[in-house]
Amino acid sequence: MxxxxxxxxxxxxxxxxxxxxxxxxxxxxxxxxxxxxxxxxxxxxxxxxxxxxxxxxxxxxxxxxxxxxxxxxxxxxxxxxxxxxxxxxxxxxxxxxxxxxxxxxxxxxxRDLIVDRSAFDRIIQAGGFISVSTGGAPDGNAIPVSKDDADMAMDAAQCIGCGACVAACKNASAMLFVSAKVSHLGLLPQGEVEQDRRVLNMVRAMDAEGFGNCTNIGSCEAVCPKEISVDFIGRMNRDYRRALLRNE
Amino acid sequence: MSKLKTLYQSSLGKKYIMALTGLGLFAFVIIHMLGNLQIFLGPDPINSYAEFLKSKPALLWTARIGLLAIAALHITSAIQLIMINRRARPVDYSTDKIVAASFAARTIIVSGLIILMFVIYHLLHFTFGAVDPKFLRYEDYLGRHDVYRMMVEGFSNPFASAFYIVSMGLLCLHLTHGVSSTFQSLGLKSRAYVAAIDRLASISAGVIFLGNCAIPVAVLAGLVK
CATH class of the missing domain: 3.10.20.30 (Beta-grasp domain)
Incomplete structure (x- = not known):
């Protein structure tokens, strides 16, 4: 053709x-x-x-x-x-x-079709990780995770950080990306302990990079190659609200 | 204080303010509609209801100032969010393609602006009597302010009624996106409730539209006189 x-x-x-x-x-x-x-x-x-x-x-x-x-x-x-x-x-x-x-x-x-997405890296650096002590690998299944939580964490973990959500959003909001990362780590017991600090810091980093706000229109979810749901944005809104009430 | 500052400065915090103030205004619209629907019970109930509200100036003015503050916060946050959002996308795409966004979501700013203009007109019309000063001087047989007569005469003007009905349509549109967004922004819209919340938004918006429009329609049709 x-x-x-x-x-x-x-x-x-x-x-x-x-x-x-x-x-x-x-x-x-x-x-x-x-x-x-x-x-x-x-x-x-x-x-x-x-x-x-x-x-x-x-x-x-x-x-x-x-x-x-x-x-x-x-x-x-x-x-x-x-x-x-x-x-x-x-x-x-x-x-x-x-x-x-x-x-x-x-x-x-x-250049041409290439954009600098290091803003995403800086958001991850602000809290998109789990702090663990080094040492031998822990036993498999030593920490029980419910099937529902594991499934939902895996859905969020599908995010590949391509930035299509930002590209599609008329406000260039990064909330689908940030909420996927926040939820993926926060849903698991290993990441839950740092969840308050994580969500507060990642949202602060997201705002500082100049991304827009979510107006709940769902373009991000529609274009996401990994079908991340806007439900995670709602989840992040809840986690942030709780973290703000408990901390600072 | 630092919590409030973080809340006010953060993107998510502004969304909370938007949602909570929206919820407050939504509650007012429901109460206001229920009060107004008393017109269908004849002049007495609505005039005595108005008399009751006026007899409690502390309550009335707390509510009025509270509403004004809530509306001001809702509008200020909206302007701030719009400005941040415009800055975040300085260059547009060559093709303007709409992905997923509903009509109500895309027009939320326009519907909000027209509702604001309507609210100002509505206050001038019925609260300040600026459109027709004699509206505030009507008295019923007990010497109370005759709200019933004011409403009937106000809505007898087809232009005023038409603007009212159009504005209620836009309010309905605004609420279909606004009510469901409120739950999402406050993090209360978990997966299991998505369909129920969207339905609640549509139904409540529809009820508000029909309830409020019933009044000018009934007046114009001569059912309430």
């Missing part, structure tokens, strides 16, 4: 970018979206032009590195799918596809 791409090109963080049109020719539908971009890039390199810069790593939907807004949807038209797992059979020959980076003040564009 042959496609027309309108791609956001931006030299670096301080330059202003613009859309540039490219033709993607002889694309087969078994290719992933990123492989399609690889084909376009090979042609650009052969012509002596700069290839389109985009983030990618595992290309199997689990690392959270890739992420492009495709026709206005973070990670493109398929539900529960990262950009690397989106395949070209989602499109048909002749389609015009608009390709943009995540848009958020807290995610500045570094």
């Amino acid at each position: 042959n496609l027309t791409l309108k791609v956001w090109r931006q030299k670096d963080a301080s330059s202003s970018g613009r859309f540039v049109e490219y033709e993607a020719r002889n694309i087969i539908e078994e290719m992933s979206f990123l492989e399609m971009l690889d084909v376009v890039n090979e042609e650009l390199v052969a012509k002596g032009e700069d290839p389109i810069a985009f983030d990618h790593d595992c290309r199997e939907g689990i690392c959270g590195t890739c992420g492009i807004v495709i026709d206005g949807s973070p990670h493109g038209p398929w539900d529960a799918t990262t950009t690397c797992q989106l395949h070209m059979r989602a499109f048909k020959s002749g389609d015009v596809i608009t390709i943009e980076p995540w848009r958020a003040k807290a995610f500045p564009v570094i």
